[in-house]
Amino acid sequence: MNTVLDKLGKEILFFDGAMGTVLQKEGLQPGEAPELWNLRHPEVVFGIHTSYLEAGAQIIKANTFGANPFKCRENGVALEEVVKAGIRLARRAVEQAGEPAAVALDIGPTGKLLAPLGDLPFEEAVSAFGEMVRVGAPGADCILIEPMNDLYEAKAAVLAAKENSSLPVFATMTFDQDGKLLTGGSLHATAAVLDGLGVAAIGLNCGLGPRQMDGLIRELRQYTALPLIVNPNAGLPKEKDGCTYFDVGPKEFAQAME
Numbered sequence: 001m002n003t004v005l006d007k008l009g010k011e012i013l014f015f016d017g018a019m020g021t022v023l024q025k026e027g028l029q030p031g032e033a034p035e036l037w038n039l040r041h042p043e044v045v046f047g048i049h050t051s052y053l054e055a056g057a058q059i060i061k062a063n064t065f066g067a068n069p070f071k072c073r074e075n076g077v078a079l080e081e082v083v084k085a086g087i088r089l090a091r092r093a094v095e096q097a098g099e100p101a102a103v104a105l106d107i108g109p110t111g112k113l114l115a116p117l118g119d120l121p122f123e124e125a126v127s128a129f130g131e132m133v134r135v136g137a138p139g140a141d142c143i144l145i146e147p148m149n150d151l152y153e154a155k156a157a158v159l160a161a162k163e164n165s166s167l168p169v170f171a172t173m174t175f176d177q178d179g180k181l182l183t184g185g186s187l188h189a190t191a192a193v194l195d196g197l198g199v200a201a202i203g204l205n206c207g208l209g210p211r212q213m214d215g216l217i218r219e220l221r222q223y224t225a226l227p228l229i230v231n232p233n234a235g236l237p238k239e240k241d242g243c244t245y246f247d248v249g250p251k252e253f254a255q256a257m258e
Contacts, residue, residue: 003100004058004059004100004101004102004141005102005141005142005168008168008200008201008227009201009226009227013058013059014056014057014058014059015057015058015059015061015104015144015229015231016049016052016053016057016059016060016061017052017057019034019045019048019061019063019065020034020065020244021243021244021245021246022048023037023044023045023048024243024244026041026044030242030243033066033071033075034063034065034066035063035064035065035066035067035071035082035086036075036077036082037063038063038064038082038085038086038089039077039081039082039085042085042089045063045086045089046089046092046093049089049090049093049094050093050096050097053093053094053097053099053101054097057101058100058101058102059101059102059103059104059142059144060090060093060094060101060102060103060104061090061104061106061144062083062086062087062089062090062103062104062105062106062136062140063086063089063090063106064082064083064086064087064105064106064107064132064136065106065107065108065146066108066111067079067082067083067086067132068107068108068110068111068128068129068131068132069128069131069132070110070111070112070128071110071111079131079132079135080135083105083132083135083136084135084136084139086106086136087103087105087136087139087140088139090103090104091103091139102141102142103139103140103141103142104140104141104142104143104144104170105132105133105136105137105139105140105142105143105144105167106144106146107129107132107133107143107144107145107146107157107161108146108147109147109148109149109150109153110125110128110129110153112125113150114150114152114153114156117150117183122152122156125153125156125157126156126159126160126163127160128160129156129157129160129161130160130163130164132160133160133161133164133165134164134165137161137164137165137167140167141167142167142168142169142170142200143161143165143167143168143169143170144170144171144172145157145158145161145169145170145171145172146170146171146172146205146206146231147172147173147174147204147205147206147207147231148171148172148173148174149173149174149181149182149183149207150181150182150183150185151173151181151183151185151189151190151193152183154171154173154190154193154194155193155197157171158171158194158197158198158199159197162197162198168200168201169198169199169200170199170200170201170202170203170229171194171199171201171202171203172202172203172204172205172206172229172231173185173190173202173203173204173205174204174205174206174207175187175204175207175208175216176207176208177208177212177216179216179219187216187219187220187223188223190202191220191223191224191226192223194226195224195226199226200226200227201226201227201228201229202220202224202226202228202229203217203220203228203229203230203231204216204217204220204229204230204231204232205229205231205232206231206232206233207233208232208233208236209232209233209234209235209236209246209248209256210230210232210248210253210256210257211256212232212236213230213232214256217230230257232257233246233248234246234247234248234249234250234253235247235248235253
């Protein structure tokens, strides 16, 4: 196992930060898939990975968040091409940095609701996630499933990761300020399900700023002994001219996280 991941649960480890909002500053257009930049502007993606490593990040997320079969078909690209390019860029940045760091295959939601709330069968979701894992896992050190707002979909992604690789799996969910998922799941239920599925770490991601997330992460600790991932936004998301931005500055964010 990667030496960085050997420290999991023993000391604080730092993921990198956002990719999409940084790409927006580089010219990513509204509606354009960030993952396409792995092919169209690889040096920009590589540069973002490098900047996070220089800032001290120990786990770099490959730019593969939305590279699932459904979205790749919509964008007219091959999943294998996009995912492999994303892993390759992250790995090259880590190797060039010369510092111990891990590469995470980043898996986000499908963008579809699973049955019975939606029309995506559970087995088809597992198959879709499995395709991403089979392509991306061979070049990665771990798998990050983020940020799910449906526990059923999170279960599909974790099962796919477990069935198609032997890498450690991290899973994060998006809760509202009351500790509820979009589909109604609770912190307690989430911890029980993900812990039972054998993930290596669980946590909260997106949706809330660091101060809003503080109480929820403390509550989550009551339900699991697993390492916790704390990944808030820099405040609550806002939109201007078709672009998402966050109104908490770096200094305020760092103080809240500390």
